[in-house]
Amino acid sequence: MAEWVIETGGLWKQYRRKVAVTDLTLTVPPGEVFGFLGPNGAGKSTAIKMLLGLVRPSGGSARVLGHPPGHRATMARVGFLPEHFRFHTWMTATELLTLHSRLYGMDRATTVRRIPKLLEQVGLADQAGRPIAGFSKGMIQRIGLAQALLNRPALVFLDEPTSALDPLGRRLVRSIIHDLKAGGTTVFLNSHLLGEVEATCDRVAFIKAGRVLRTLPLHELEAGRLRVELRVDAVTPALLAALDALPLERLTAAVAADSEPGPESEAGRIITALHSGDTVTLLLTDEAVLPLIAERTLASGARLYALTPHRPSLEQLFLEIVGAEDSGQ
Amino acid sequence: MRNVATITWLTFHEAWRRWVVVIALLLGALFVALFALGVEFILNESRPRINIGAGGQLVLFAGSFLVLAGLYVVHFLTIMLSIMAAIDAISGEITSHTIQTIVTKPIVRSQVVLGKWLGYAAMLIVYIGLLTGGVLGTVHVILGFDPPNAWAAFALFTLEALVLLSLSLLLGTRVSTLANGIGLFMLYGLAFIGSWVEQIASLPGLNAQSAIRLGQIPSLFMPVETLWRRVAYLLEPASLRQFGGNSPFSAISVPDPSIVTYAACYVVVTLGLAMWSFNRRDL
Numbered sequence: 001m002a003e004w005v006i007e008t009g010g011l012w013k014q015y016r017r018k019v020a021v022t023d024l025t026l027t028v029p030p031g032e033v034f035g036f037l038g039p040n041g042a043g044k045s046t047a048i049k050m051l052l053g054l055v056r057p058s059g060g061s062a063r064v065l066g067h068p069p070g071h072r073a074t075m076a077r078v079g080f081l082p083e084h085f086r087f088h089t090w091m092t093a094t095e096l097l098t099l100h101s102r103l104y105g106m107d108r109a110t111t112v113r114r115i116p117k118l119l120e121q122v123g124l125a126d127q128a129g130r131p132i133a134g135f136s137k138g139m140i141q142r143i144g145l146a147q148a149l150l151n152r153p154a155l156v157f158l159d160e161p162t163s164a165l166d167p168l169g170r171r172l173v174r175s176i177i178h179d180l181k182a183g184g185t186t187v188f189l190n191s192h193l194l195g196e197v198e199a200t201c202d203r204v205a206f207i208k209a210g211r212v213l214r215t216l217p218l219h220e221l222e223a224g225r226l227r228v229e230l231r232v233d234a235v236t237p238a239l240l241a242a243l244d245a246l247p248l249e250r251l252t253a254a255v256a257a258d259s260e261p262g263p264e265s266e267a268g269r270i271i272t273a274l275h276s277g278d279t280v281t282l283l284l285t286d287e288a289v290l291p292l293i294a295e296r297t298l299a300s301g302a303r304l305y306a307l308t309p310h311r312p313s314l315e316q317l318f319l320e321i322v323g324a325e326d327s328g329q
Numbered sequence: 330m331r332n333v334a335t336i337t338w339l340t341f342h343e344a345w346r347r348w349v350v351v352i353a354l355l356l357g358a359l360f361v362a363l364f365a366l367g368v369e370f371i372l373n374e375s376r377p378r379i380n381i382g383a384g385g386q387l388v389l390f391a392g393s394f395l396v397l398a399g400l401y402v403v404h405f406l407t408i409m410l411s412i413m414a415a416i417d418a419i420s421g422e423i424t425s426h427t428i429q430t431i432v433t434k435p436i437v438r439s440q441v442v443l444g445k446w447l448g449y450a451a452m453l454i455v456y457i458g459l460l461t462g463g464v465l466g467t468v469h470v471i472l473g474f475d476p477p478n479a480w481a482a483f484a485l486f487t488l489e490a491l492v493l494l495s496l497s498l499l500l501g502t503r504v505s506t507l508a509n510g511i512g513l514f515m516l517y518g519l520a521f522i523g524s525w526v527e528q529i530a531s532l533p534g535l536n537a538q539s540a541i542r543l544g545q546i547p548s549l550f551m552p553v554e555t556l557w558r559r560v561a562y563l564l565e566p567a568s569l570r571q572f573g574g575n576s577p578f579s580a581i582s583v584p585d586p587s588i589v590t591y592a593a594c595y596v597v598v599t600l601g602l603a604m605w606s607f608n609r610r611d612l
Contacts, residue, residue, distance in 0.1 A: 015611075052433050055611040076435040084426040088339075090346040102335045103434035147430060 004063070005030050005155050005186040006051060011060035012210070013046050020046040022210035024060065028188065028203075030154075033181050035201035035218075036190040037314075039322055043210035044190050045083055048157055051188070052080055065155060076104060079153035083160045083190070085144040089133040093124055093143050096132060097150060104151040118146040123172060137164040145176065155186045162196055174200055198314040206321045214321050218314075226287060230280040231306040232297060242300035243280070243293065278305075332436045336444020337451070340418070344452060353410070353456060360406070361463030364399050368471050371395075392474025393565055397578040399464035400482065400564065404557045407457055407486055411493035412513045415449050419501035419607065420509055428612055439604035442498055446600055453490040461486060478563035485560045488592050489553045493517075495599035496551075502606040516551045523547035524554035531582035541582065552592045555584045 004027045011024035021043040028034045038044050049055035051062060053070015067074040087096055094115055101111040119125045122142040132140065141164045148156055158177075162170045170193075177200045180187055191197050197204060198218065205215045232239060282293065290309065297304050344350050372391075419442070422428040432438050461483050468474050476482075493513065500509040527544030530537040548555040558580035562570070565579060 049612070054429060054433065056609070072435045072437065075433060078433065080430065080433045082426060082429045085430070086425045086427045087430070088343065088427065090343060099335070099339060100430065100434065103332065103431065103436055105331070105435060144430070 004028060005032075006034075006062075006064055006188065008051070008062040009060055011047070011050060011057050011062050013043075013050060013055060014058045020210055021050065021057075024050070024062075024207075024210075024212060026205050026212055026215060028186060030186055031181065031184050032203060033177060033187040033189060033201045035197040035204035036188065036207065037194070037197060037204055037318060037322070038207035040192075042207045042322075044207055045159060046210075047207070048159055048188070048190055052078070052157060076151065077154040079148035079151060079156040081141075081144045081148040081156075081158050081161050083163075085140060087132055087140065087143065087147075090131060092129050092131055093119060093135075093146075094128045096143060097147060100147045101150050106151065114150060118149060121149075121176065122146045123169075138166060138169050141165055142169065142172075145173065149176075149180075152183075153185060155188065156180060157188045157190075159190045160192065161189070162191065162193055170196065194314045194318060204314070206318065208322045216317070226284040227310040228282045228284055228290065228293065229306065229308045229310065230282060230293065230297060230304070231278055231308075232280070233303040233305070234278060235280055236300070236302060239280070239297060239300040239302045242296040243282070284309075332440040333444040333447065336431075336441050337448040340445050340448025341452065344414075344448075349414075350452070354459075357406075357456065357460055357463070360402065360460065361467065364402075364464060365467040365471065368395055368467055372471060388472055388474050389566055389568065392468050392472045393476060393569055395472070396464065396468050396474070396476045396564055397561055399468070400461065400486075400560065401557075401578045403457065403460045403464060403486065404489065404553075404560065406460065407453070407490050408493060408517060408553055410456065411449075411453055411490040412497055412510065412517070414453065415445065415494050415497040416501065416510050416513070417506045418445050418449065419498055419603075420504065420506045421501075423612060424505065432612065438608045442502070442600070442604045442607050446494060446498055446603075449494050450491060453494065454487050457486045457490060458483060476564040477566060481563050482560045485556050485563070485589065488589065488596070489556050491596045492551070492553055492556075492592055492599070495596050495603060499599050499603035499606060502603055502610060516547075517553065519547040520551035520554045524558065528558075528581045544582075548588075552588060552595060555588050556592055558582065559584045559586075559588060 006026065006028040008024050008026055011021060012019065013021040024043075024047050036044050036047070046055060050057045051064055051069050053068075053075070057069075062069050064071070065074045065077055088099075091099065097115045097118065098111060101114065106114070116125065116128070119128050122145050124139065124142055124146070127135070127139065132143065135143065141161065145158075145161060148158070158173075162173050165173065174196065177187055177189070181202075187200075189197065189201060201218055203215060203217045206213045284290075287309070290307065294304060294307055297307075419428075422431070428441075431441060461479075465476070465479055468476075496516075497509060497513055500512055504512065523544040523546060525544070527541050527548075529535070530540035530544060545555075561578055562580040562583045569579075
């Protein structure tokens, strides 16, 4: 098995005057559920299209399942649910899946066995003979998901797979993604719904203005970046000095009320601190510092009312990495 | 080849399920019935004044006139149907994004173009055959007249359809359905006018060579009108050709047989370009 299912280096795409993707450099190992996050217009869909051979890159390198994107042998092992899913609406659900199974080169016996199971899996078993023209948007998304899984793919691209689904549908997609992962399938998930990504992905890449800003395993998100709220009777210079003097740590940001979190300290344990009135906010990378903070606080003469650790959500991290301004797209 | 067959099957199935085939067949039958009734009424109502005996010169004259009149309509319908059939085939699927789930299967994009071309070509050939057969059969049954070169005429009608189909698919790989339709109809309009310029300039006594050459230029881009004039020439009995034809549909300026080779090459090149263009474009 290849070391990477997806491997890109400096992949970029320019449409006439507009650069859609500036630098797509990432690797996805087999069996991973990989989340692709970014604001509207960040170049996510163009990036996926380049990986599928729908769009020709202007430069850079890419390998998908060991071959260049769009390679015929590769595409037999790939499933794809596009963001703008449209199908031949005059077909029934079964006819549509039969057409796509023929395009996958599946034999008739396999097709006949596979289609009812897939319809059952996406909750459309009782709609098998109904024309797609009468389907709701959510039902079309479900049938789209079924066609992406027809060939038992080694790699599935899901571009906004839950955008039209109700909460039950979203839960179904989460369950399917977990099943795919359990079966060893690599999933490349592009979604605006950060909760979905947080619930399903092993790793996420943040993309903005066509560039991968950061790739982060989600377990690191859980283990690190601990935000701690320290509530005391009053934030005194003695308290700040005590916190500043913690061994191994160094406060790098100015402790001003409105200051933004600063860069990580060299020691990397306490990243930054903010304070306002009776509260000091600290960002830690190591939980072991917590008791020390309590001890130093009390030693400084402050009265400690609360020491509350908060795990940062993916949304907070998204806003921190990608930026909070609305792209307007 | 299996992929091409699948797309051909899809093309035919779509035309069938979206009532295109049924409506075309019904209206085609209506056209043949109207033509037959018209021929029957013309003959019945003119009999008291004109004696049209079987096998006589008048049968030759009337039969040839009616065949050309009927087949001119078939030629016109062939053009309209060929343009309309495939105008949306590629560009429509690109716009609706339907194409994305098709071409991300283990399929070469040119197979999609070829499969659609084969599907539409097969349907158009059968339909043109039915209409042509309807016109020729009507004249045969009512008047007992059979024009020469009927099969050659059918083959050239088919070539007309393939020229438009291939060009429609080529443009569809690059421009929107609307732009494709406008482009094709305008090109046909130019070829139509060019053909008539050539015809009028070729009238005995005029023989305006510059106008003839000017009229031939649009046919290089859209050779369907030239093909029609070749059809008209082939269908007229030799005894009428010497008088320069006997109807407004006759060919005054008879195209060289090499136009058939040119049109066949045009189809091959245009279809090849359509496959190449679709292979290279971003979707």
